[in-house]
Amino acid sequence: MKCNTVHNKLIFFLEKELPVSEMEQVQKHLGECSECARFATEMKNTLQFLDNDKVNDENPFFYTRVKERLSKQAEEQPAVRPFLVRILQPVAFSMLLLLGIYGGFKLGQVPKITTADTNMTEQEVIPYWNELEAEPIEAFLME
Template sequence: MKCKNVHSKLIFFLEKELPDSEMKQVQQHLDECSECALFAAEMKNTLQILDSDKVTDENPFFFTRVKARLEKQEEEQPVSRPVLVRILQPVAFSIILLLGIYGGFKLGESPDATVADSQLSEQEMVPFWNELEAEPIETFLME
């Protein structure tokens, strides 16, 4: 067996996931080749370090500490705001909102415009209707 093939199967060999025939071939190659045996030893040490890092230490008092914190939070209920503040805050917000809307309408109006000036009379619209005859596409679509 070549070194390249052994390297590709080495992790499965160390995890003992290869079939018996391949396990014997890899073991035979590792007995004969010192470089692959050294590489296998390093790989085995690396896998052992990774396995030891996977194990997490469970703290037996974690649940009791969390439970104590939750009970402490339940005891320390937030102080409710006075009734006057709870009522005045939405009222003040509504008044400010209405003033903003009113101000927006006032800013949108032009100072010289009146209702009569803003509407076009029929006589002023006649020239626009006459221009439609000059544009054949619009007249075609309008018919």
């Protein structure tokens, strides 16, 4: 068995999750190859350190405190509020949506030219439509 294959199967070997035949092959390779054996011992020490570090300090009263807090919140909330929220929230969102659509139409409208303003050119109605004449550097580069 090659060293790379042993390295790939080493964690499963240490956790004893390999089939018996592969366990024997890895064990045989570790007996022959000192470098892989050293790597296996380092891996085993690391896994033991991680297992020891996984200690969870569980508080036995955590569940009862959470349950009590949830029941207090349920008692404190008035019964009218969910009813108002269910009705007023969609109405408010609908009003905001309609207001946004109306504002979009208003912003998108082009100003109409009246008969008194017929002497105005398009450049005066939309002053920044074409800034090419106002920028001599751009005009110079375009020529």
